[in-house]
Amino acid sequence: MKMLRSYHSFVLRSTRCLYFLGIPLVTALLQLWCSANIKAPVGPVLIRSMMLIALIMLDQWAFGGCCSKHAGQIDYLRCSVKGKVVLRNALIQDCALRALVIAVLVGICYGVDYCIAGDRLFVPNWGLEALFYGFLLYTFITLGVLIARYSTMFFIGFLTAYLLMQIASGIMLLVFMKMVPVWIPNLVLGLAAVLVTWLCIRNPIRKMERGYYDETIEG
Numbered sequence: 264m265k266m267l268r269s270y271h272s273f274v275l276r277s278t279r280c281l282y283f284l285g286i287p288l289v290t291a292l293l294q295l296w297c298s299a300n301i302k303a304p305v306g307p308v309l310i311r312s313m314m315l316i317a318l319i320m321l322d323q324w325a326f327g328g329c330c331s332k333h334a335g336q337i338d339y340l341r342c343s344v345k346g347k348v349v350l351r352n353a354l355i356q357d358c359a360l361r362a363l364v365i366a367v368l369v370g371i372c373y374g375v376d377y378c379i380a381g382d383r384l385f386v387p388n389w390g391l392e393a394l395f396y397g398f399l400l401y402t403f404i405t406l407g408v409l410i411a412r413y414s415t416m417f418f419i420g421f422l423t424a425y426l427l428m429q430i431a432s433g434i435m436l437l438v439f440m441k442m443v444p445v446w447i448p449n450l451v452l453g454l455a456a457v458l459v460t461w462l463c464i465r466n467p468i469r470k471m472e473r474g475y476y477d478e479t480i481e482g
Contacts, residue, residue, distance in 0.1 A: 328415035398452035
């Protein structure tokens with residue numbers, strides 16, 4: 264419960280509603296339309312690319328700019344002996360909920376496809392492909408969040424999300440077209456996911472721990 268309270272102190276209720284209700288609902292509707300009207304691989308790549316941009320941009324209303332030298336929204340935590348714990352709990356909860364939301368979104372996509380295509384969807388390695396999409400989205404979204412947190416400009420966050428979307432789309436197409444064995448990106452993305460998660464938690468805490476004097480000298 265303490266971890267949840269820490270997370271809620273950073274993320275507004277309206278943002279949480281978009282995160283946990285709005286995006287899953289829009290994803291389900293888009294997947295339904297794409298499954299009925301667009302042939303693979305365009306449909307899956309389109310849906311997952313939109314997920315990537317949406318989840319990176321939502322972070323701008325929560326922790327956006329928290330690693331920037333010119334942002335002071337987490338500096339007030341230095342005034343409390345529990346400030347570091349509150350921030351760490353909020354960041355851990357953020358990463359955990361991001362992974363959960365992505366798992367739900369991937370499940371929604373496969374569930375809608377199953378309702379339309381039936382058993383034809385489930386090729387022998389569909390589980391590995393689902394895992395690939397989950398790893399890919401989590402890794403690239405968390406990387407985008409990490410980069411965007413170093414700027415207070417909304418445009419920088421969008422540009423970061425757009426560039427990462429292009430790279431992720433290319434990787435998805437390579438795997439979808441069987442040009443790369445799916446276990447290779449799964450292994451690489453799994454290791455990358457651990458690294459970006461650690462950085463996403465460590466860097467804002469380091470920014471909070473560094474005093475104003477240290478940042479002034481370095482600047």
